[in-house]
Amino acid sequence: MQVDVPSVTTPRAGIDERAFDPLPPIERLGRLRGDLLAAPYALCTQKAESLGEYLEGRSRSAFARALQRARWRAYRWALGRASSGGARPLWVRPLDTVLRGVDRLLDGAHREPWIVELARALAYGLERAPLAVHRGELIVGNLTSVRLGAALHPDYSGHLLAPELRGLSTRAVNPLQVTPEQIAALDERVFPFCFARSVLSRALLAQSTPRLAERLLDGRAFVLTQFSGISHLTPDYPSVARRGLSSIAAAIGRELQRFEATTPSKRQRLGTSTENEDGRGSPGQEQRAFLRAALIACEGAIAHARRWSRWLALLAERATSEGRRTELRELSQICRRVPEFGARTFHEALQSVWLTHAMLHHESFQHGISFGRLDQYLYPYYRADLEAGRLTRARAVELVGCFLGKAAEGLPLFFERATEFFSGMSSASGITIGGTTPSGEDATNELSVLILRAYDQMRLRQPNIHARFHRSSDPRFRALCYQTLARGGGIPALFNDAVVVPSLMAHGVAPRDAADYSIVGCAEWGVPYRSFPAAGAAFVNVPFALLLALGDGLVAGRREAPARGEAEPSSFDELLARFRERLRDLIAEVVAANNEIEAAHRSIRPTPFLSAVVGGCVERRRDVTAGGARYNSSGIQAVGLADCADSLAVVEQLVFRERRLSLGELMRIVDANFVGHEALHREIRNRIPKYGENSERSDQLARWTVRLVDEVVSAFRNPRGGRYLAGFWSMTTHQGFGRRLGALPSGRLAAEPLANGISPTNGWDRRGPTASLLSAAAIEPRHIANGCVLNQSLDPRFIADEAGQRVVDGLVRGYFAAGGAQLQLNVVDPAVLIDAKRFPERHRGLVVRISGYSAYFNDLTEAMKDELIGRTLHDCSCGVGG
């Protein structure tokens, strides 16, 4: 089977003017929004408990179960010590090894291959997941068992949260409601049976990454994310909507038959006896197990949808109003049809996509699972309904609004430290609209417009909406984007086809696929529906590597990497060469660790259901975690680009051009945080041109750094046979890294945040927005395979009217014409942010753009709030005065 569903890109037959007509607020959406803003954040342990229950049930004896509990207690104790700063006692590791051995002896070999067990566990969970329909909803299906929930996934790294569980509902940032029963259940019935087979434990125990635990916890050099879950891809939702899961299941069944027919039966009879610990067995067995598991998962999903249909019918009978009864009945009919079978109407298609999306989140922690080009693949349904008179534009907006409301229900679960690196509780699901057809015509359609208008009525922090612009974008669509942005919220983010498409092609994507790109998560461009880009796999602190080069392995007096006994570099080029070496070493460490995690995914936490809906896996008879998707890559984000370029500029000027100081002298001053050298500090800050001021040298150095990162990163391969790709966006890791990092030669003081994405350091771009945009445009996008983020704040007073929006159009198109790839605009009055920091309760729905995603201002860490206030104050006072 070739790529089953090329995305349906319909050329624009001209967007009907009526799509732009003023639309009064839709009451249902207003109520839905209010309910969502009022709902508390809570921890969901439903999946965890059903998984624990399933695995406990599979355990062979009471003795084995007791042993597993004992092992968990020892581990929990060590974890508690580690998270409160204590050293890990020496005996924990040997004890663990012994317990692990005994455990394996008693319980190791499951009766079924592990992937099949996991598929069964998913079906078991879906069978028991509570079904809740909230007031007025027209799209149903829940990511978790609570309205706004963060699901704990014990099969990944959920147990990291164990020491924090009791304080979860009272912690300062992003508290989550949790009950004592939940905590007890996790401790007694979940963690003991899951943690040893969790991705995190597996990766930590791997021989090739002995320092991983330490590095992971200190969060100074890099952050890894994939131990928390599968992340950042766009499933083949178009296919699910069109064919339905039953057709996918049938294809799996056929594949299984074909497999049985061609594989010697002898191999099959070997059963589980030759399996390794993970139940994977020989390649043939792995394929067969995968197909069986995918089939079980699809069947579980179909059963879940049928349950929904029955439940909705029941609710309809109990409904108090006639109107709601009809709606629920209709929903019950829809769920009887989809996602089991192909959708026939727009409503069915939306419901099909949503329920599949929701069920995927029961399988694994899913960060940045995106919807792809929703306006393209849903358009045929929309058009047909509209023409048949089954649908009005207002009703379409209402349905899309309900869909967006559902997508705002998911929260990621972060343990406290992670909150700092990923502030804002974003699940980073992206919807891409606009763009071109494969042949280059404008693909923006009425649905692109209506999706934006539905967002305008909802104005929740997620999902992310990404708009693709190109030379012949409908100007009315562009204007609508600006109007939507003018009311705050930072949505949509804007992408430049003219730059992104060639960038993808430069990294080996076929032209047709490149033209069909969509955004995964925050900013990562890639081929949707048949890729596993793992785009958010890691974040690297690039200035850290630079400091290693500058200090021969010492950072702020502490030995972070082996010394090479090098003398002072005799030239700037020599220094750059050393930086290259240090960066390569650091990236190699990140790659080794991430490879370990990806290997653990494959062995311990394959995701058969996800694989059933990612193009390529069934044909290749491989799980996504084993490289089943058509395109495979992993993303490493370089954080601190501006800091790096600025530091290089300073070192070059002071040490190599003016020869005022030796490198050692300069670094002693830097390591002392410039104390006693205030004049030099001022001089560096004021007089040496910075990235963002559009000065030739600093722009060159930024460009050089981007090229270097790309060259170093893309030389590595992941276990799925794909490349590593470099991205330049940071979420809030620039805060987390910054807080742990000493001063830099750039003049950035210790503990100050690093610059985010490809933005200049806050407040250092003193020549106004055009200059900072041009600095960013000077970076070559073909070296940015995994996306980049540039923030620009604008004063709402200035974008409010039509003239202001024309200026914004000028800024955006000027930036794009100069070679910029992506831009996100935060239109917010700094005074409002300052008020919101003092009086959070007055600003519940205040949505701000962070870094590739939006968040409620109230959900941010204090440091991130301050950064945003600083950013807007600076940008809003700059230039606009004229």
Next chain:
Amino acid sequence: MNPATIFDVQRFCLHDGPGIRTVVFFKGCTLRCVFCQNPESIDPRPEMAFYPERCIECRACLDVCPRDAIREGDVERIDWSSCDACGRCAALCPAEALRQIGRRVSASQLLAEVLADRAFFDSSGGGLTLSGGEPVLQSDFLAAFLPLCKTKGLHVLLETAGNYRFEKIERLLEWIDELFFDFKFPDSASYERYSGSHSRHIEENLERLAARQRPRLTVRIPLIPGLNTTDDRIDAFAARLRQLGIARVALLDYNHLWEAKLPRLHTERKPLRLHRDQVARQRIEERFRFHAIGVASN
């Protein structure tokens, strides 16, 4: 060719003509308006400014001044009578507390600076605005510079106060797309009183420019509360504009932020302590409309 003396190049300006613009501020003016927004623009020569709040007392400037013009610790750091604005102290000051205002640029240098934002001019219908000071005083420079701008297809807008002989501007007109003419008082007496000059040239230039088809002319009136905003002043403005056949006027709100600049500079000027008055603005607009003079929104 002689270089120009300018005191700033500001990018991303939105209120000095259409679209996104870069404004070049020329130094030197023949008027002495008591309400001048850019007091540092008046003297045609480079001058120094001191920002006491930025100074970190590193004392580097004390040693470098060849004329011993720097006094320690003083809020008025520079002894203006001995300073010749050589700029050495500013080149050294790490905190940018001392700054030289005014630099000389050649036409090609200036062109390169302006062209930096070319992409944004094209995308927004913007371009270059000449402001000051009075740019036309550097007519010789502009006569060489503007043709260069036109070969690059830049949209050029000139902001002028009109106090010079017409020949100075006449030879520039073919290179200019748009003119903003600041018309401050409807009578010569007020010009003499508040701007330190009679208005003979101004009146004549306005008349001659108004009579031409091109460049497009916008007359702007900077509102100075009380000085040119009383009803009789507005009536007189309107009468004069009607005479000139001008049916539309742009009003500039008063902005007192310039007063903060005074203590940093070598100037005798005093703050006026006037404040913008929104209520008055509405009355003024209505009065212009009553006289059938439209008010452009800005």
